[in-house]
Amino acid sequence: MIHFLIKRILYGFLVLLGAVVVVFFIFNVLPGDPVNMMAGQRTDVATREAIAKELGLDLPIHKQLFHYINDLSLVSIHEDTPKNQNKYDYTPLLHAGKQVVVWKIPYLRRSFQSNKLVSEIIVENVAGTFWLALSAMSFATIIGICLGIFASMRQNSLLDHSIITFSVIGISMPSFVFGALMAMIFGDLLSDYTGLNASGSLWENNIFGDRELKLKNLILPTITLGLSPMTIIIQLTRSSMLEVLSQDYIRTARAKGLGYYTIIFKHALKNALNPVITAVSGWLASLMAGAFFVESIFGWKGLGSVTINAVLNLDFPVVMGATIFVALVFIITNIFVDIFYALIDPRVRLK
Numbered sequence: 001m002i003h004f005l006i007k008r009i010l011y012g013f014l015v016l017l018g019a020v021v022v023v024f025f026i027f028n029v030l031p032g033d034p035v036n037m038m039a040g041q042r043t044d045v046a047t048r049e050a051i052a053k054e055l056g057l058d059l060p061i062h063k064q065l066f067h068y069i070n071d072l073s074l075v076s077i078h079e080d081t082p083k084n085q086n087k088y089d090y091t092p093l094l095h096a097g098k099q100v101v102v103w104k105i106p107y108l109r110r111s112f113q114s115n116k117l118v119s120e121i122i123v124e125n126v127a128g129t130f131w132l133a134l135s136a137m138s139f140a141t142i143i144g145i146c147l148g149i150f151a152s153m154r155q156n157s158l159l160d161h162s163i164i165t166f167s168v169i170g171i172s173m174p175s176f177v178f179g180a181l182m183a184m185i186f187g188d189l190l191s192d193y194t195g196l197n198a199s200g201s202l203w204e205n206n207i208f209g210d211r212e213l214k215l216k217n218l219i220l221p222t223i224t225l226g227l228s229p230m231t232i233i234i235q236l237t238r239s240s241m242l243e244v245l246s247q248d249y250i251r252t253a254r255a256k257g258l259g260y261y262t263i264i265f266k267h268a269l270k271n272a273l274n275p276v277i278t279a280v281s282g283w284l285a286s287l288m289a290g291a292f293f294v295e296s297i298f299g300w301k302g303l304g305s306v307t308i309n310a311v312l313n314l315d316f317p318v319v320m321g322a323t324i325f326v327a328l329v330f331i332i333t334n335i336f337v338d339i340f341y342a343l344i345d346p347r348v349r350l351k
Contacts, residue, residue: 008338012331019327020072024065027316071107072324078102108321113313118321121306126325128202128302129295133287135218136226141280144230145273148237153264155242163234170231175290179224179297187220187298196220199299221298225291229283236279240272282337285330 052058056067070076071088078084080092080100090102108118151163187198200217244250245268253263292304299305303322310318 109317112315125303135222140226140230144233148234151238152241167231167234176293201301244268244272285333
């Protein structure tokens, strides 16, 4: 297991490095001048040159990439100056002349628009996205498994065909289209009956200026974001249940006179859920990424809405930082999923 874990971490590091390189080159070929964004159009030449030097934009592209990776690294090399000490807030590990090897928190640079640290922007907004993704995953898992079980118990019936049709429609419908319809119908036209809002966040200020938890604002974004994974879980659960129900030990249980629901929920379900658990456990990171457009539709305060605004304003450090953060969440989640699956399925350990 230790060898397996080390290998997965190494693969994860290589994937993250590849993501950093791809993201860097993508955003360095897009139009937009960071100097203009930070200094304004009417700034004198000397100021513009100073800003370009501060950002490293006066260097060749390969050196810019090296400096960006160096900024992101936990262990990196910098000139040991008070300015760098304040900028990176590092702990020196090894001195070599003017250079020093340091341990530091990854430096994602600063927003072009607000000059705020990108890491602070991510920390302030990631909680909203996380709770939305977790809520959508819980909704999709519970409803998806229940509907999948009902469909398998009534194979080829009207209920089964209706659930399959619903799942096909759910998979086919884009989240932003479904979200717009949900916001318009239940958050606007029928808001007097549903009590829901077309936009809102998890925490909002009341008339006294105090923050209040608004769980009802979570309902429509949760359903919108959870629709696609829910339909996949329905089909996974149904297919897996039908396969398990055709096994010999299920026929033996029936021959012994065990009750129908005892066979379904005590014997078949726990064996049918392995592929479902595997799929669900890796979806939290996917839903965090998928929440970006959903947050924009419902005015949800989270990392997604901040990133979309940064894209519209060409605030590249924020977009790059958010993209790399989501890639890191994907990698860490996949490592834990592999470990979890190896623990619950002995066949994986044997392989």
